[in-house]
Amino acid sequence: MKIKKKSGQIVPFDNTKLITSLVNSGASVTDAKKILQEIQPQLYNGIPSNKVYALAFRKLKSISKANAARYSLKNGIFELGPTGFYFEKFISRIFELQGYEVITNVFLEGRCVSHEVDILVKKNMYLGMVECKFHSSQDAKTDVKVPMYILSRFNDLNKKAVDVFQKEEIISTCWLVTNSKFTTEAIKFAECSGLKLLSWDYPFQAGIKDVVNHYKVYPITCLTTLTAAEKELLLLQDILTVYDLMHFQNSFHKLKISENRMKRIKEESNQLLNR
Structure with a gap:
């Protein structure tokens, strides 16, 4: 039997891949x-891949909402769109959890022109810039043109010191982060030119999905007990992660939900965080 991906590509259905996920x-x-x-x-034969996912998700949710939330993690990351604003903030949280100082949306003067940098990070003696590329489609990939463009910006910015974290420093490192995947050529170019990449599954065993599960920094958009409207309301309050939801004072206040619903949401959240 074969399935149809969102891109239109027809591929064989893999039982093992579904079980593994x-x-x-x-x-x-x-x-x-x-x-x-x-x-x-x-x-x-020819069933859309997202319908297979939906069928499996529904069954898993009936067994464990927390496991279903983890299973929907990739969808949850994509729900941090459509512009990528929340995705940038989410990536900032990931860097913070790894011990970096973080500043978002910074305007810097390069040697030739000015630039708006998505995220600046600092750890020990190293100052880095992070550029985020958000895709609204799960089948979209970041191709080689993007790291080429980011490298040109990095090369302009690292020619002069910037004063951001209370002292003048040279930007010495550059990350390119995407919520989807990189093409083979994009990875090849980045590895050759010294750019650091982070995507859903790259680097191997250290991609976004691995970092999220390691640090338990689950976006609220993967919770199965919240409606789309409730997720948007929380995001507007800067409640980006399940940890934020459980630890920020009055995070449930504007939802105006019943005690029973709040109990179910907290139960799913605690199961995610205490796995």
Whole structure:
């Protein structure tokens, strides 16, 4: 049997890949195999990949909402759009959790022209710039033109010292971050030119999905117990992560929800954070 990806590409359906993704979300191998068995009668040749995901997600949610939230992590990252504003703030949180000082949306004068930098980070003696590329489609990839462009900006900015973190320093490092994936040529160029890349699955075992699970910095957009409107309301209050939701005072205040719903949301959140 074959499935149709959002890009229109037709690929073979991989049972093992589905089971692995369910297990990675926290489901047991037994439950993952049971979910596959239960959705198989609804699968057909040419079925859209997002429909397969939806069927598996629904079954997983009935077993564990927290595991379903982890399973929907990639979708949750994409829901930090559509402009990428919240994605930039989310990436800033990831750097902060790794011990960096962070400043967002900074205007700097390069040797030739001025630049708006998405994120500036500092750790020990190193000052770095971080540029974010947000895609609204999960099948979109960041191609080689983007790191080429970012490198030209980095080369202009690292020619002179900038005074941001209370002292003049040279920007010595540059990251390019995307919520999707990089093409092979983009990775090849970045590795050759010294740019650091971060995407959903790159570097290997250190991509966004790995960092999120390691630091438990889950975006609120992956929670299954919140509506889309409630997620947007929380994002507007700068409640970006599940940790923020559980620890910021009055984070539930503007939601105006019942005690029972609040209890369910807190239960799912605690299961995510205490895995």
